[in-house]
Amino acid sequence: MIVVIVAWAHEFAIEVGSKEPVLEIKRNIEQNLGVPIASQTLSVSGWELVDGLDMEDYPIVTEGTKIDLIIKPTLESLLNQPSKIQITVKFSSRQINIEVDRTETVRSLKEKIHIIDGTPIKRMLLYFCGIELDEDFRNLSEYGIREFSEIIVFLKTMNRLRDDPPSRKLSVIVQTSSSLLNAATIPVELKDSSTVNDLRELLLSNKILPHEDYLFIHKQRIMRDNCSLRWHGVESGDFLYVFKGTVSRGEY
Template sequence: MRVIIVTGAYEFAIEVGLQEPVLDIKGKIEQLIGVPVASQALSVSGWELVDGLDMEDYPIVNEGTKIDLTIKPMLLMPIANQFRKIQVIVKFPARQFNIEVDTTETVRSLKEKIHIMDGTPIKRMSLFFSGIELEEDFRNLSEYGVLHEFSEIVVLLKGMSRLRDEPPLRTLSLVVQTSSSLLNAASIPLQMKDSCTVTEVRQMLLSRKILPIDDYLFIHKQRIMRENCSLRGHGVENGDYLYVFKGTISRTGS
């Protein structure tokens, strides 16, 4: 059956089985949005779902039931680990290099460092991490999840001269990996242009009847992929795996 996971920023649907343990459902949520299992609390109508029980133990959970997800602040990463110096990999379409940053630095500060090292005008940069654009220059890198050594920052260029700065489109050889409840965890080889969006990937899989008609979420490196963002924008490389699950995400806030 399909249930709706609701958190402050958005809600999304996932498939669960009647005999599926609560702990396994938390594992799915970690794969989808990156929140560690230990930081999750799931509840329905104020009743917390206990890890050792399964859905059969909760008769109030039916098709379409909304399950509230609370992220426990006491289990977040310690401050000492959040604010430290790390090396990040800055990836242009045709080149890459490493930069040392402090995770408390702002997006603007990172753009300035890239400009100093590479000469690219700051106004032309759009930075992406795990498919998410670092849109607000005043925010810290840690607020966008840039916390770990060798995090990959993808740089796309704005402006009329963009085509001169980017290499020709590439064809990527990928593997679409389904979940155990979908096609028995099949591995589907796929070739797509790196300019293709996630929507185009989905449409191709549906039109060729590789996947049955349904709503799907695509995951790359444990991050949900955005519908209108290209494979290149998500930092997808040749040979990467895209994980697909049944479900949708509907934003409820800005």
């Protein structure tokens, strides 16, 4: 089943088994978000999910349940982690490496990019793992940014063609859930500039999927309807998982 991890005012979808241990879910979060297991507290409606138990012990956790992730830095992590880290800042056609402090703010990072690259701060949109760094005065560590993290830079402009590379065709695989078309795999070709809404309309108009509400998952993250496949980092050969239902994403 798909559950939704809520953290940093954003939401992340992950797939868990009906008997999945709580500790295994925390390992999954550590691998995908970079949050150490020891710093994680998971809860549902105020009830903490205890490490020694599994999903079978929590019948309140069902398809689409929102699990709150509270992050508490441990003394060990504060002592062992170097304050300075190297990150990669990627533009559409180039990338630069920058040394930053874990406690630096998003605004401070934008200022460094401006000094090194000359990009106007007002035009910058920064993304990490598909999530916009939209609060200038939050620390980079609050977004899960760590050593060798990759930050994507988009530029706000009236002429998007000047900043983004030309559209290219992608060949992806749409994988349905076991309850939808018996876990079918559907090859699809479309441009990387196509949005998730475009993909949904393609599948519906060709009667590949019945007319229902659907959500799409790429690399264990809920895809945004109005954003392009390029924005989500989709490449040829990637699997896009489709499930019936809708998810309230809170703040985006």
